[in-house]
Amino acid sequence: MPLGASLPACRTIARRGRAPGAAARNHGAAERISCVTGRPGGRRPAGRKTRKGTERPLKDTSVDLATLDLDRHAFFFDFDGTLAEFTNRPQDASISDRLRDDLLRLSERTGGAVAIISGRGRSEINERLGEVIPVAGLHGVEFPDPAESDDPDRARRVAAVRPLLEPLRTLTEAHPGSVLEDKGEGLALHWRAVPMAEAAMTEAATRALADLGDGWIIQPGKFVAEIRPRGADKGTALRRFLAVPPFAGRRPVAFGDDLNDLPMLRAAREAGGIAVAMGERDMPADVHLPGPAALALWLERRLAA
Numbered sequence: 186m187p188l189g190a191s192l193p194a195c196r197t198i199a200r201r202g203r204a205p206g207a208a209a210r211n212h213g214a215a216e217r218i219s220c221v222t223g224r225p226g227g228r229r230p231a232g233r234k235t236r237k238g239t240e241r242p243l244k245d246t247s248v249d250l251a252t253l254d255l256d257r258h259a260f261f262f263d264f265d266g267t268l269a270e271f272t273n274r275p276q277d278a279s280i281s282d283r284l285r286d287d288l289l290r291l292s293e294r295t296g297g298a299v300a301i302i303s304g305r306g307r308s309e310i311n312e313r314l315g316e317v318i319p320v321a322g323l324h325g326v327e328f329p330d331p332a333e334s335d336d337p338d339r340a341r342r343v344a345a346v347r348p349l350l351e352p353l354r355t356l357t358e359a360h361p362g363s364v365l366e367d368k369g370e371g372l373a374l375h376w377r378a379v380p381m382a383e384a385a386m387t388e389a390a391t392r393a394l395a396d397l398g399d400g401w402i403i404q405p406g407k408f409v410a411e412i413r414p415r416g417a418d419k420g421t422a423l424r425r426f427l428a429v430p431p432f433a434g435r436r437p438v439a440f441g442d443d444l445n446d447l448p449m450l451r452a453a454r455e456a457g458g459i460a461v462a463m464g465e466r467d468m469p470a471d472v473h474l475p476g477p478a479a480l481a482l483w484l485e486r487r488l489a490a
């Protein structure tokens with residue numbers, strides 16, 4: 186079956202949003218915790234309700250990633266921090282040719298049941314992966330749907346963000362090492378390389394949000410303050426994929442590392458699937474992996490088995 190056979194061809198488009206000061210600061214600290222498989226930390230709830238209302242404990246010891254049946258599962262990957270190691274500048278993030286080839290092989294082996302669900306714009310992922318795997322972008326706001334290209338709201342949202350860019354660019358110039366990411370229907374202020382700029386960046390994002398008014402939210406993330414359209418999230422995107430072939434009828438396995446991934450991990454579990462958290466013990470999940478290198482190794486071995 187061709188890749189994403191029943192989904193429209195992967196196309197392009199672009200960008201997106203932020204993080205509150207204290208939350209982002211704590212999140213950055215948590216990011217440095219290295220962990221292997223095991224139980225999430227005690228601060229999170231111990232279980233999630235499934236659609237049927239039953240409780241399933243977080244950390245499912247019966248889950249063995251090494252033997253997942255490729256005929257019965259669908260795979261959903263976040264990009265930064267999951268497939269790609271973090272870099273100080275968002276434009277520098279990439280994955281190896283080997284991992285890209287393995288994702289393609291996974292897609293072939295699952296009849297196309299592999300998708301990327303990213304906070305980045307779809308075009309950013311398509312440029313890096315070669316438009317061979319369906320991509321939902323902008324934290325779920327962008328979906329590979331033909332109707333999307335006629336969406337008048339997109340042009341309106343892109344236009345609303347334009348006036349914010351110049352003053353925010355001036356701000357980042359005043360904090361060398363910080364980055365303004367123009368995401369089309371949103372923007373992101375990054376301070377990974379210059380942690381002392383966090384307060385200035387988050388304050389600026391809060392002001393920008395106030396200028397935009399309703400319909401926008403601040404998306405918490407790692408060393409980033411993002412502003413993006415309100416509405417869809419990564420959980421919405423996972424459910425949309427699961428509703429259509431070749432994903433429909435399969436058990437979802439979702440991999441993510443950040444706060445924007447929580448709705449996706451939750452949606453996977455609610456659909457009877459598996460949540461895999463990268464890096465952090467306090468992300469609620471069935472399984473934890475230390476980071477992108479471990480994920481790449483798992484995939485390599487699973488395909489070789």
Ligand SMILES: O=P(O)(O)OC[C@H]1O[C@H](O[C@H]2O[C@H](CO)[C@@H](O)[C@H](O)[C@H]2O)[C@H](O)[C@@H](O)[C@@H]1O
Nearest residue numbers: 264265271272273275303304305377407408409
């Ligand atoms: O959902 P994702 O695919 O993980 O995208 C989330 C955000 O990732 C990017 O920012 C993060 O990665 C950067 C590059 O490694 C890093 O510098 C930054 O600190 C991270 O927050 C991306 O730039 C954002 O647009 C995505 O929303």
